[in-house]
Amino acid sequence: MAATSDTEQETPPLWQWVSVADYHPPKASVKVVSENWLATLRGRRRPDAADAESAASINHLEALSHEQLARIAPDPGWGGAVAALDGALGDWLANEQPERLTAFLIAPPHGGSAEILRLWAEQRQWRVLEPPVPEQILAGDSHWLSSQQLAEQPWVLPALERVYLRHAAGLGLIRQFLHQAYSGKLGRGVIGCDSWAWAFLRRVSPSGGRSKKLTVQAFDKERLALCFQALAEGPDSRPLLFRQANNGKYVLPPPEGTVDTSVSHSDFLQHLAAHSRGIPGIAWAIWRASLRARPDADTATGETAAADHHSPHPTLWITPWDHLNQPELPTPVGRNHAFVLHALLLHNGLATEWLARLLPLSLDRVLEALALLQDADVLEQTGEIWRVAPRGYPVIRKFLENERYLIDDF
Known part of the structure; x- marks a missing residue:
């Protein structure tokens, strides 16, 4: 367990379901903004001796292997969010005649709403409604809806964004579905939706x-610390120290009884919370990319036998924020790239074929844009579906916001 002080405020729950209106992404402090500005200036001048020494202390460290990452920073899973969801929906579930039979879970990209809902439905043995295929959406195939017989048992639709296409013929089916859901004709149900699709659908359909x-x-720095520490402290793991590579500052609170009062705490998590907008899947991906170990480290734990012989705890080293290699958009970013990125976010992923059918671009232009964006590490492909990569999301969102595209509220 991490050390705490009497002056610290009560730690908030890791998974806290709130009204969408009460969602607050972490904001960068004045100190963090100033440091980012100074880092930008440093990048524009010639490096000095201090820069070289700092870089040397980082460059001799090694990235963790897949086995080490699986042990020290495994996929966080969504079990805690599922358990918290039961409490958040408790009154609504207990009410046999609620004012509205439909509830919504909205989450930003890599926020986990679809995964959480599938697990929750499995635990409660609610029916999971699978979305129509794109051809059914464009055809306005009402058979998809009429064949479900949803009113007979409670149901879950994990991904509402899979029921529409941003196309002149792509909105009829979702309007039918939402009209019936709001009217109560479909019985009790929970609908998950990506925040970008929600931003678009509010403008073309009733909002519920x-x-x-x-x-x-959103995960602030305190929640991120709780999350990362819990992942690293598995049932068979020794307590670990997480320290910043260039100055030794604590990045996560050290295990109880190991606090060195001469060592201060890093602001790495504050940077991470603000940059990731508190989205757990994005923060986790960046955290994994920041982890380093010394070349002589134990391959299973990251323990540094030579450098940390005075510490009974294995030490992991965190790349300083201004030394992290964050994905950047290719230069210049053209209109075609913006079209592709925006379409992928509005639909939470699309296949190449459907990008070409929905956008005013030829298939060749779509393929060119996808290849360039993939090379920049801002896109990822799973099967046929292209999505914005977790570490690429912050820069893409900022770019689309600056270009005055419709963005989400998260």
């Missing part, structure tokens, strides 16, 4: 009125 709309509160 007084239906309950929940989201997981």
Whole structure:
């Protein structure tokens, strides 16, 4: 367990479901903004001796292997969010005649709403409604909806964004579905939706009125510390120290009884919370990329036998924030790239074929844009579906916001 002080405020729950209106992404402090500005200036001048020494202390460290990452920073899973969701929906579930039979869970990309809902439905033995295929959406195939017979048992639709296409013929089916859901004809159900699709659908369809709309509160630096420490402290793991590579500052609170009062705490997590907008999947991906170990480290734990012989705890080293290699958009970014990125976010992923059918671009232009964006590490492909990569999301969102595209509220 990490050390605490009497002056620290009570730690918030790791997974906290709140009304969408109460969602607050972490903001960078004045100190963090100033440091980012100074880092930019340093990048524009010639490096000095201090820069070289700092770089040397980092460059001799090694990235963790897949086995080490699986042990020290495994996939966080969504079990805690599922358990918290039961409490958040408790009153609505207990009410046999609620004011609205439909509730919504909204989450940003890599926020986990679809995965959480599938697990929750499995635990409660609710029916999972699979989305129509794109051809059914464009055809307005009402058979997809009429064949479900949803009113007979409670149901879950994990990904509402899979029921529409941004196309002249791609909105009829989702309007039918939402109209029936809001009217109560489909019975009790919970609908998950990506935040970008939600931003678009609010402008072309009813927004659900007084239906309950929940989201997981953003992960601030305190929640990130709890999350990463819990992942690293598995049932068979020794307590670890996480320290910044260039100055030794604590990045996570050290295990109880190991606090060195001469060592201060890093602001790495504050940078991470603000940059990732508190989205757990994005913060986790960046955290994994920041982890380093000395070449003589134990391959299973990251223990540094030579350098940390005075410490009974294995030490992991964190790349300083201003030394992290964050993905950047290729230069210049043209209109075609913006079209592709925006379409991928509005639909939470699309296949190449459907990008070409929905956008005013030829297939060749779509393929060119995808290849360039993939080379920049801002896109990833799973099967046929292209999505914005976790570490690429912050720079893409900022770019689209600056270009005045419709963005989400998360």
